[in-house]
Amino acid sequence: MPTLRLILGDQLNEKHSWFTSVDPEVTYCLFETWSESNYTRHHIQKITGFFLAMRAFAKRLGEIGHTVVYRTLDDTRELQLESISDNLGQLASELGAGTVEYQLPDEWRLDQELNRFSENFGGVINVFDSEHFLSERMDVRDLFQGKKTYLMETFYRMMRRRYDIMLDAAGEPEGGQWNFDHDNRGKLPKDITFPEAKTFPKDAGAIVDLLDRHGVETMGRMKDNRFAYPTTRGECLEALADFCANRLPQFGTYQDAMTVKHPLLYHANLSFAMNTKMISPKEVIDAAIAAWRSRQEEITINQVEGFVRQILGWREYMRGVYWAKMPAFAASNDLNHQAKLPDWFWTGETKMNCLSHAINQSLDQAYAHHIQRLMVTGNFALVLGVDPDEVDAWYLGVYIDAIEWVEITNTRGMSQRADGGLVATKPYCSSANYIDKMSDYCKGCHYNKKEKVGERACPFNSLYWDFLDRHREKFSNNFRMAFMYKTWDKKDGDDKAAILERAAWVKGNSHQL
Structure with a gap:
C-alpha cells in the first residue's frame, strides 16, 4: 500500500534521511494553502520566498527520481481545500495511501493540526524528526527544570560541550573564555566600507500575480517583482561561502552597530536559508569555524565566537524556550501593555x-x-x-x-x-x-x-x-x-x-x- 510523506514549507532539507533512496511506493507532497498564506499578514517577499523555495525543492526531488505531488495555491483553492491537513487527507484518499508520514513541525499550531489529523486518519501515522536542529525539543525545559529564569549562557556552554565546538584538549573554551560579547559592541568608524553580499535575483511576477488573483493580503514591498534571496540549497551554500569570505572577518566586532549607509553591514543574512532548512546550523557553524582556523591572521576569535553563539546558542535556545512554554507563552503580557502599534x-x-x-x-x-x-x-x-x-x-x-x-x-x-x-x-x-x-x-x-x-x-x-x-x-x-x-x-x-x-x-x- 502506498505511503504519503508530507513536506512542510520550512522542511526543505535535501539531506534528510528520507531522501537517501528512491522508493516507488512513496509519494512526497507539498502544498501552497490559504491557511498558511493568511494566518498572519505576511510580507510579500516572505510568501514569495517560501513558494519559490518550495517549488524549487519539489523540482529537485523529482529530478533525483522521487514521486512528488505539488499543489500550487491555484490548485488548493480550486479543490476548496484550505489547510495542509485538508489537502493531506484528500490526497491520501485519492492515492489509496494507508500510511502517512510527516516530520515534526516547528510551530505549535501545525503540530496541533497534524496531531488532530493523526487522531482522525484511519491508517498508519509515522512521525520523524526533521534532522535539522542540534538540540531536542525539550532540552531547554529539562535543563532549567524548576528555574524562574532560563539563562542562555548556561545552555550555550552545554551545547559547546555536547558538540565539542571551539574547545581545547582539556575541554575548555578556546581563547580562554566562553563569550566574547564585550568585544562585539564596536561602533562603526566613519571611513569603513561594506562588501556587497551575493544575491540571487529572479523574477517573482508569477507569484505576485498568484497572490493577487486569490486576494492574499500582504505587507511590505518588492521592487519590480525581483526576489533576491537564495531559494535552493546550492544558492544557500553560495551565500554561506560569500559570508565567510567577505563579512565574517568583521562580523563580531560590529554585529551590534547600525547605520543608514548599508542594510546588511557584516551580517550573514542566512536565517531564511536555515529556517527553511535548506542548509543546517551545523554546516553553517562548521564553515565559519573552518574559515577562522584557516585565516586566523584575518579573522579574530571574537568574530567567529559571536557568530557561533547566535546559532548554536541563541537560535537553538529560543526554539527550546518555545517548546518549553507554548502555548501559554503566546498569551503572556506580564507588563499589561495595551497600546496600539502606530x-x-x-x-x-x-x-x-x-x-x-x-x-x-x-x-x-x-x-x-x-x-x-x-x-x-x-x-x-x-x-x-x-x-x-x-x-x-x-x-x-x-x-x-x-x-x-x-x-x-x-x-x-x-x-x-x-x-x-x-x-x-x-x-x-x-x-x-x-x-x-x-x-x-x-x-x-x-x-x-x-x-x-x-x-x-x-x-x-x-x-x-x-x-x-x-x-x-x-x-x-x-x-x-x-x-x-x-x-x-x-x-x-x-x-x-x-x-x-x-x-x-x-x-x-x-x-x-
Whole structure:
C-alpha cells in the first residue's frame, strides 16, 4: 500500500534521511494553502520566498527520481481545500495511501493540526524528526527544570560541550573564555566600507500575480517583482561561502552597530536559508569555524565566537524556550501593555530617523538585523507600552525569516519582556543615548537626541523614563537597573513632571511622530 510523506514549507532539507533512496511506493507532497498564506499578514517577499523555495525543492526531488505531488495555491483553492491537513487527507484518499508520514513541525499550531489529523486518519501515522536542529525539543525545559529564569549562557556552554565546538584538549573554551560579547559592541568608524553580499535575483511576477488573483493580503514591498534571496540549497551554500569570505572577518566586532549607509553591514543574512532548512546550523557553524582556523591572521576569535553563539546558542535556545512554554507563552503580557502599534510601522512614514530607516528597510527587504529589531523597533514598542499581540503580528509578518518558534520567543521574551523575565534578566529599553552610541541614525533627525521635553525632544527619552516610572514595582529591585532608578530619583520633581507630561503626549499622539 502506498505511503504519503508530507513536506512542510520550512522542511526543505535535501539531506534528510528520507531522501537517501528512491522508493516507488512513496509519494512526497507539498502544498501552497490559504491557511498558511493568511494566518498572519505576511510580507510579500516572505510568501514569495517560501513558494519559490518550495517549488524549487519539489523540482529537485523529482529530478533525483522521487514521486512528488505539488499543489500550487491555484490548485488548493480550486479543490476548496484550505489547510495542509485538508489537502493531506484528500490526497491520501485519492492515492489509496494507508500510511502517512510527516516530520515534526516547528510551530505549535501545525503540530496541533497534524496531531488532530493523526487522531482522525484511519491508517498508519509515522512521525520523524526533521534532522535539522542540534538540540531536542525539550532540552531547554529539562535543563532549567524548576528555574524562574532560563539563562542562555548556561545552555550555550552545554551545547559547546555536547558538540565539542571551539574547545581545547582539556575541554575548555578556546581563547580562554566562553563569550566574547564585550568585544562585539564596536561602533562603526566613519571611513569603513561594506562588501556587497551575493544575491540571487529572479523574477517573482508569477507569484505576485498568484497572490493577487486569490486576494492574499500582504505587507511590505518588492521592487519590480525581483526576489533576491537564495531559494535552493546550492544558492544557500553560495551565500554561506560569500559570508565567510567577505563579512565574517568583521562580523563580531560590529554585529551590534547600525547605520543608514548599508542594510546588511557584516551580517550573514542566512536565517531564511536555515529556517527553511535548506542548509543546517551545523554546516553553517562548521564553515565559519573552518574559515577562522584557516585565516586566523584575518579573522579574530571574537568574530567567529559571536557568530557561533547566535546559532548554536541563541537560535537553538529560543526554539527550546518555545517548546518549553507554548502555548501559554503566546498569551503572556506580564507588563499589561495595551497600546496600539502606530500605523507608520506599515509605511515607515515617521519623523524619527532611526525608526523610519529600520522600518523602511524591513518593508523593502523583509530584513533587519537583530539590534535594529531589538533596540529600535522593539525598544520603541516596549517603552510606548504596545500590546505584545500587536508587536507579534508585525514581527511575524514583516521578516522573511519569521517563523513563530523563533519570532515569538524573541518578541515576547527578549524584546517586550512579556514573559515575566524568563528569557532576559532586564528589559531591553533605552533612551536615544544608546541608539546614538551604536548608530548614525540621530544625525539630521527631526528630533533632538539630547532633549527630554519639548516638541523636538526625541520621543525615546521621555518614554524611557516614563517606562521606568510606571514599572517601578517590577524593576526597581533589579540589580541591572538600580543605577537608572537612582538617576531618576535624583531628578527634581518639576523635571520629572515635565518628562512624564511629554511622555503622556507622545503616548497619546504616537501616530503623529
